[in-house]
Amino acid sequence: MCGITAFRGPSAATRAHEALARLEYRGYDSAGIAARRSDGTAVHVRTLSGVAALVMGLERDPDATTAAIGHTRWATHGGVSERNAHPLEDCGGRLYVVHNGIIENADVLRERLRSAGHRLATDVDTEVVVHLLEEAVSVGLDLGRALADTAALMEGSWAVVVLDTRTGALAGTAHGSPLILADTGDGVYLASDVGAVAPFVSAFRVLEDDDVVDIDAEGTRWHRAGGSRRPRGLWPVPAISLLASSGRHTDHMGNEIDEQPIVARRVLDALSPGIRDGALWNRLGLPPLENVDRVAVLGCGTSLHAGRALAGVFARAGHLPTRALTASEAGHEVWEPRTLVVAMSQSGETADVLRALDGLPSGHATVLALTNNTASSLARRADAVIDCLAGPEIGVAATKTFVAQVLTGACVALSGLWSSPRADAATLEADFTALAGTPDALSGALHAWRDRAAELAGDLVTASGFLFLGRGAGLVYAAEGALKLKELSYRWAEPHAAGELKHGPLALVDAGTPVFVVDDGDPRLDVDIAEVQARAGRVIRVGERSLRVGGLELQLPRRGPSWGPLESVIPLQLFARELALRLERNVDKPRNLAKSVTVA
Ligand code: M6R
Numbered sequence: 001m002c003g004i005t006a007f008r009g010p011s012a013a014t015r016a017h018e019a020l021a022r023l024e025y026r027g028y029d030s031a032g033i034a035a036r037r038s039d040g041t042a043v044h045v046r047t048l049s050g051v052a053a054l055v056m057g058l059e060r061d062p063d064a065t066t067a068a069i070g071h072t073r074w075a076t077h078g079g080v081s082e083r084n085a086h087p088l089e090d091c092g093g094r095l096y097v098v099h100n101g102i103i104e105n106a107d108v109l110r111e112r113l114r115s116a117g118h119r120l121a122t123d124v125d126t127e128v129v130v131h132l133l134e135e136a137v138s139v140g141l142d143l144g145r146a147l148a149d150t151a152a153l154m155e156g157s158w159a160v161v162v163l164d165t166r167t168g169a170l171a172g173t174a175h176g177s178p179l180i181l182a183d184t185g186d187g188v189y190l191a192s193d194v195g196a197v198a199p200f201v202s203a204f205r206v207l208e209d210d211d212v213v214d215i216d217a218e219g220t221r222w223h224r225a226g227g228s229r230r231p232r233g234l235w236p237v238p239a240i241s242l243l244a245s246s247g248r249h250t251d252h253m254g255n256e257i258d259e260q261p262i263v264a265r266r267v268l269d270a271l272s273p274g275i276r277d278g279a280l281w282n283r284l285g286l287p288p289l290e291n292v293d294r295v296a297v298l299g300c301g302t303s304l305h306a307g308r309a310l311a312g313v314f315a316r317a318g319h320l321p322t323r324a325l326t327a328s329e330a331g332h333e334v335w336e337p338r339t340l341v342v343a344m345s346q347s348g349e350t351a352d353v354l355r356a357l358d359g360l361p362s363g364h365a366t367v368l369a370l371t372n373n374t375a376s377s378l379a380r381r382a383d384a385v386i387d388c389l390a391g392p393e394i395g396v397a398a399t400k401t402f403v404a405q406v407l408t409g410a411c412v413a414l415s416g417l418w419s420s421p422r423a424d425a426a427t428l429e430a431d432f433t434a435l436a437g438t439p440d441a442l443s444g445a446l447h448a449w450r451d452r453a454a455e456l457a458g459d460l461v462t463a464s465g466f467l468f469l470g471r472g473a474g475l476v477y478a479a480e481g482a483l484k485l486k487e488l489s490y491r492w493a494e495p496h497a498a499g500e501l502k503h504g505p506l507a508l509v510d511a512g513t514p515v516f517v518v519d520d521g522d523p524r525l526d527v528d529i530a531e532v533q534a535r536a537g538r539v540i541r542v543g544e545r546s547l548r549v550g551g552l553e554l555q556l557p558r559r560g561p562s563w564g565p566l567e568s569v570i571p572l573q574l575f576a577r578e579l580a581l582r583l584e585r586n587v588d589k590p591r592n593l594a595k596s597v598t599v600a
Pocket of ligand 1: 300301302303304344345346347348349350353396397398399483487593594595596597
């Protein structure tokens, strides 16, 4: 989603810009920087051409700046334009503001400000913040106090940082949207994500709701709601031992797809030794499963799909009542005691997930966070955290984090279930064996489908819509394939339980309609396929458990693992990317999307 960076100290614009580049993949509709130069003048640059393009606009010496704020935007209120890009300025060009979140009462505040004579130049909700600050500062309040008073008038969610270009002071506050502070010794950063500053600091502090910090020549002052001045505690920046995927593709997504067998191997090497003795489960401090009556897995988008696959492990191998919840709908849930909640989120910053956890009745549930960001808001909020070890994923469309989440979740679940009397011992053994074969199965799928996916994309480049079918454990992979296709190619793609075809979706099938079928070995799929073929639809079957050896087709055991045919996601990812490339889409930055969705 949007990204915020700020720095007060030497070479401020350069430092804020460097940090901003690390957040760009999270939101890329526009970018901007405002800074105070050492000579007391202001610089304000905005662009639709990406963070790198800001350098040109920073003109003169960007190092001769003492305080700066930066932003990458994912538009919510107001179209994508330079005019609507952050930082936004007040009437006098003195104060500049960057904001993540949504000001829900912006319309009312806007009217009030207009009648008071302010010139509002954009369609963005954030603009009211800078004009309210202007009013507060004009009556003599210091920046921190002005920000606290302004925030008291706002409804919604925000992380806000304001720069006073006259004094070089910065102030920040947060309410339902992350903001962290990190001291480098020679200066102070504010950022919406620790990833922005991870290479430059070893520890950081997190602003809790309604905290205000102000940073000026006299230092950093912390104001907690309720009056305390004590700074929040320090969190270590997790060591970044894993590098972003690299390889033969110029896009990140292609390399991230290719890296999946390696990621799978890494997860299994780290976690599978702790399965059979339950050590992995115990290390996480999770309650024994005798004390858990049900499991609820929640997440959004691809993480929700990974959660559904994980739910299959608790249900099929563990015979535990399990449900997978769309986090944005979890507010309607009735929570029972003794529930284990597994919150899935690669970014750990997804507002819908965090809000779902806010709705849990206290004392009812243990929350396990399964994330690729152990320094995230989700990780800090959970009772236990497991790192899915995918390494940095830059492509907005999740690929390797999906595989990592499914396998990490499966290892944790199997570890907990190993000693559970209600679990099915034969299924546990079969799942354990299947885990070990996963990296090869993923490699095999890459090998088998790379050229085929490209050819298929060539054939289907004019298709306007796609169906994705599956049954049982295969259904979630059909859903993931459809999600990948729509987000990358901007073509319609509908996932359905194959048994539902005859209840409506079959009406969509015409001569040549592409229908992907995820084959998890359920024999009833043959009937579903026949129904499509009878209407001359084009069936593309993926995940078949067969292997061609020396010209012979060998059938693999039909029963797949409890998490379903994970390797079937590979052809679907490859196809989505190939189709998108043919359609000249940006596969790393699909339109209208963002890597980290921090508004609920
Ligand atoms: O960071 P999260 O895993 O919580 O993100 C959840 C979804 O926003 C995310 O999976 C989204 O659906 C991706 N663009 C899918 O490729």
